[in-house]
Amino acid sequence: MTSDRFSSPPLGVLFGIAATFFALGITVNVVVLERIESEARTFVAAVVVNAATTELAYLAVRDAGGGLLAALIAGWVVASRFGLLAASLGARITVGRTHRLAIALQSFDPNVGLAVQHDTQRDVIRTFWRVTAAMHAGWWSGTIVGIVFGNVIGDASAWGLDAVFPAAMLAIIGNLLRDRAGLVAAVIGATVCVGLLGVAPAGVPIILSVGGAVVALGIPTGTKK
């Protein structure tokens, strides 16, 4: 656990997260709009589903000829990591039900990943909401740009935008990887996930990556030199 580098996310980090979600908003919504051909539904889905991977998983299964129920299940399962992230954050905070519910509904990888790096509840919650605000500023503006200018932008991967999200996630857990236990959790979690792709149903490899955290419990905490 550390709070030196991210005691309060610096503006540069918040700007980077907003930029990441701006790129993600464009990338995802260009794809979704192309598939469902409705600006209104693309926008509402971006806002209320509140999970880009869920939308993409649903469309991927439908594109592959899968049935409605199979596509819905795939969409739900890939979002299960948000439940795990919410649980890990829920164990760190003691706030009222309404506040807890609001935090639950906004639990994503970056805001939980950065929040849990703090020791005090005040810092955890402050970091969570600041990162959440940055994420939404980027996501909403990127969604609008993706829907309005999707035809002009074309293939977002030609701009390297598909590398932005994983790079941002890597930067977010970079601090945690300097701890031996964190490194073990990450390496095993990533290995399990990649190893099970194509074997296990969509989303399940991500759930089973939690095994990395379980194994890392046996590793003493300590910063790598």
Add this chain to the structure above:
Amino acid sequence: MSWVVVAALAAGVALQRVVGMFLGGRLMTRYPSTARLASLIPTAVVAAVVAQLTLTDGTSLDADARQVGMAAAGVLVWRRAPFIVVIVTAAAVTAGLRAL
């Protein structure tokens, strides 16, 4: 993706977040030994997401310029480069290689 599907996806995702927060969080709070597990889970899950988005096309291993971009990002993270430098470099390297 009909309106009903949008609603169903939204409800399923929200339900998992709420269950995770209220049930999972409560279980972890009740058993203090799980506190460390709670702090390690995000690392394992986010690393898995990074690996999946970097090394695969979603279903199988895939060789792509994105991996070179992510390698550059990895070096910058290791060297503690600013966040914005990491993501801009990853995108620029990936796009540059694809343009070749």
